[in-house]
Amino acid sequence: MLKYGYGGRVLRIDLTERRFRIEPLDPSWVRPVIGGRAANTKRLFEELNPDCDPLGPDNILIFGIGPLTGSLLPASAYYTVTAKSPLTGILGDSAAGGQFGAEMKLTGFDQIIITGKADSLLYLVVTESGVEFVDCPECKGKTIIETTEAIRKEKKDYSVQVAAIGPAGENLVLFSSIVSSGNRVNGRAGMGAVMGSKNLKALAVRGALSLEVADPLVFLSEVEKIEKAILSHNEYQKRYKMGTTMLMKDLNNIGILPTKHFQEGVCKYVDEISGQKLAKSYKIKNKACFNCHLSCSRYYVVDDHEAEGPEFETLCSFTSRLGSRNLPFALEMNAYLNQMGLDSISTGEVIGWIIECQEKELIHPDDMDGLSITWGETDKIREVVEMITWRRGIGNKLADGAKILSESFGEEARKLVMHVKGLDMICGDPRGIKAYGLTYAIASRGSDHLRAEPYFELTNRKEEAKRRFGTEKAADRLAEEGKAALVTYSEKIALLTDSLTMCKNIGLCMDILNFENTSALLKAGTGIDYSPGYMEKILGDSIDCDFKLNRRFGTKREDDTLPEDSRRSHYLKGQQKALLLISKEW
Amino acid sequence: MNLYEIGIDGAVVCNQCKERYCDCCPENAITIGSLGEVVVSQTLCTLCGVCRKACPIGAIEIFNDFVYVCDLCGGRPRCIEACKEGAITYEVDEAHHPSLAALKKETKKMNPSQKQYFYLKKLGLEERKRWRRKHA
Numbered sequence A: 001m002l003k004y005g006y007g008g009r010v011l012r013i014d015l016t017e018r019r020f021r022i023e024p025l026d027p028s029w030v031r032p033v034i035g036g037r038a039a040n041t042k043r044l045f046e047e048l049n050p051d052c053d054p055l056g057p058d059n060i061l062i063f064g065i066g067p068l069t070g071s072l073l074p075a076s077a078y079y080t081v082t083a084k085s086p087l088t089g090i091l092g093d094s095a096a097g098g099q100f101g102a103e104m105k106l107t108g109f110d111q112i113i114i115t116g117k118a119d120s121l122l123y124l125v126v127t128e129s130g131v132e133f134v135d136c137p138e139c140k141g142k143t144i145i146e147t148t149e150a151i152r153k154e155k156k157d158y159s160v161q162v163a164a165i166g167p168a169g170e171n172l173v174l175f176s177s178i179v180s181s182g183n184r185v186n187g188r189a190g191m192g193a194v195m196g197s198k199n200l201k202a203l204a205v206r207g208a209l210s211l212e213v214a215d216p217l218v219f220l221s222e223v224e225k226i227e228k229a230i231l232s233h234n235e236y237q238k239r240y241k242m243g244t245t246m247l248m249k250d251l252n253n254i255g256i257l258p259t260k261h262f263q264e265g266v267c268k269y270v271d272e273i274s275g276q277k278l279a280k281s282y283k284i285k286n287k288a289c290f291n292c293h294l295s296c297s298r299y300y301v302v303d304d305h306e307a308e309g310p311e312f313e314t315l316c317s318f319t320s321r322l323g324s325r326n327l328p329f330a331l332e333m334n335a336y337l338n339q340m341g342l343d344s345i346s347t348g349e350v351i352g353w354i355i356e357c358q359e360k361e362l363i364h365p366d367d368m369d370g371l372s373i374t375w376g377e378t379d380k381i382r383e384v385v386e387m388i389t390w391r392r393g394i395g396n397k398l399a400d401g402a403k404i405l406s407e408s409f410g411e412e413a414r415k416l417v418m419h420v421k422g423l424d425m426i427c428g429d430p431r432g433i434k435a436y437g438l439t440y441a442i443a444s445r446g447s448d449h450l451r452a453e454p455y456f457e458l459t460n461r462k463e464e465a466k467r468r469f470g471t472e473k474a475a476d477r478l479a480e481e482g483k484a485a486l487v488t489y490s491e492k493i494a495l496l497t498d499s500l501t502m503c504k505n506i507g508l509c510m511d512i513l514n515f516e517n518t519s520a521l522l523k524a525g526t527g528i529d530y531s532p533g534y535m536e537k538i539l540g541d542s543i544d545c546d547f548k549l550n551r552r553f554g555t556k557r558e559d560d561t562l563p564e565d566s567r568r569s570h571y572l573k574g575q576q577k578a579l580l581l582i583s584k585e586w
Numbered sequence B: 001m002n003l004y005e006i007g008i009d010g011a012v013v014c015n016q017c018k019e020r021y022c023d024c025c026p027e028n029a030i031t032i033g034s035l036g037e038v039v040v041s042q043t044l045c046t047l048c049g050v051c052r053k054a055c056p057i058g059a060i061e062i063f064n065d066f067v068y069v070c071d072l073c074g075g076r077p078r079c080i081e082a083c084k085e086g087a088i089t090y091e092v093d094e095a096h097h098p099s100l101a102a103l104k105k106e107t108k109k110m111n112p113s114q115k116q117y118f119y120l121k122k123l124g125l126e127e128r129k130r131w132r133r134k135h136a
């Protein structure tokens, strides 16, 4: 019996039959994966027919949390959603913070496994005692916040936490997201479309159980150590002020800020679109996920708009990446995308790719239903984003993402899509950050930094690099030496963070978690012995499981590579010679 | 509690209101301490929930057979020390604070969660006027 930390139960929901079943979570099942993302992948590996249609009833949608989710451990409110991705056809998952995970913990379910397809639009309310199926035709087309408010009002309970899809998810845009706590996004691999394909508008959770830890005093003292490490971190002030938007200038300074769809790595007008500018001119207050001391998120007001965010990826995707210097426009787009449930990276990529292809005359407006668009044309970008959301006109094709869309064009155009395994590349040019490049290439959900986030290579800690990875070069972003070791280590810490669960900004980027302190936290939290060595081993096994699963989905060794455009030798304008060195192997 | 539609987040804590609506406990389990704090005798309490219903802002919670209400930590509230946003103050800003007597009427038919929401929204809308002025 799992007594401490874990809820110890799994909830299975069949939408076709509108039935649910509660199962105990076997300790021996969960011990080799800890929980969270790793447990979700294991579940998919064991139960999913790999050939199933990702948008069909057989796909399995899993909401998973870990043993320490919602505990006193700072920033521990994360949860992961996993399914076969409709965008990439391989493993898809996405983690988010907010309050949802913490509330889900109080229902006593470590995993909520959803299969089948409802015959009409509905939402689910999960409490500790089971599931209520609520028809909601009136929610069709509603934004995230409208849906969330409607459910809270209906339930007369404002502590209900809601993870919902917007119109983009309902319309099965392949890169649509799920959004909880109003603004916390499970983006990237199209989990919103999977939910939409099941006619599931929202999953609401409200629990009345408590979370008990095995040894409260020891747990508290371990938590205090972590709190201290966060509060005294040298990046604390910067992250508190700007959150991830600090990266606009940081990446620009080292020539890797995607500009005009990765054609340039330095953006001349960065000061107009930077995190500093945002904090100074538009930020109203900080926002936080449950029990977080960093409160990295922000609320802003600009003209008639106001919203939470944006994160760096959205900010960059709708400024420099699309050649726009209009910060208020990016803020407007942030609110729109989050409320409609669209992934900002993929939306930015498909538009940026079209602009570059039109600039290079590889795609004629006639082939795009008359769409002719160039850098920084904000009115047109806005229009295109709307068409994608509703799959209107040419938007219907763009809603399949850049890679699938590119398949009906020539080779030159196809080569310009910045993706790995069908997932669009994040905003960070791999040519100037080698460990990240390696991460994008091998990441199991496609071009992605969060599978390892080797932020270490940007922190210039030479001695620590030598100690941990055997060479000072691991801390040199342009070197290749030591990067395999850095990425292997970071992949494990990333998975560990996602499995506990905790926020990767803190656990990983700020280098707060390691095998030793996590071992102590888990022991005090769950009463189960997870020695550092054992953890390292099972995390490695779980990463292998990702790859084995992807092989079933049909990926090959050759897919673990970077897009040709980011390997080409003629290089980014405006950069120094030092950056021109490009690995031949990638 | 988060009010997503207006960007307001807030924690509802006891105001030590002068009306003392919660001081209606049928078991006399509630008394008012020397600092003005609400004191609940967990031995006299029968968990009937009357106090929870009486508070116009939902500042009393019952969870796992225990009545939770602010007791001012004996005069040195730890939450004020811990909050780095300055969101909690000891003194009530009377000029900007809605009257609890008015709230009592307005929230009559509501459950505690709805009361918390209503109260925070009232406070929040005032706060937002200040934001707008700042960004006009």
Ligand code: SF4
Pocket: A075, A076, A097, A098, A287, A288, A289, A292, A293, A294, A295, A296, A297, A503, A504, A505, A506
């Ligand atoms: S650091 Fe930011 S994203 Fe992470 S838990 Fe804290 S507020 Fe949430």
Ligand code: SF4
Pocket: B013, B014, B015, B016, B017, B018, B019, B020, B021, B022, B023, B038, B054, B055, B056, B057, B058, B059, B060, B069
């Ligand atoms: S709990 Fe509510 S009714 Fe009682 S003193 Fe505090 S604010 Fe007043």
Ligand code: SF4
Pocket: B010, B011, B079, B082, B083, B084, B085, B086, B087, B088
């Ligand atoms: S510490 Fe401050 S910001 Fe955090 S929840 Fe409490 S009142 Fe709000």
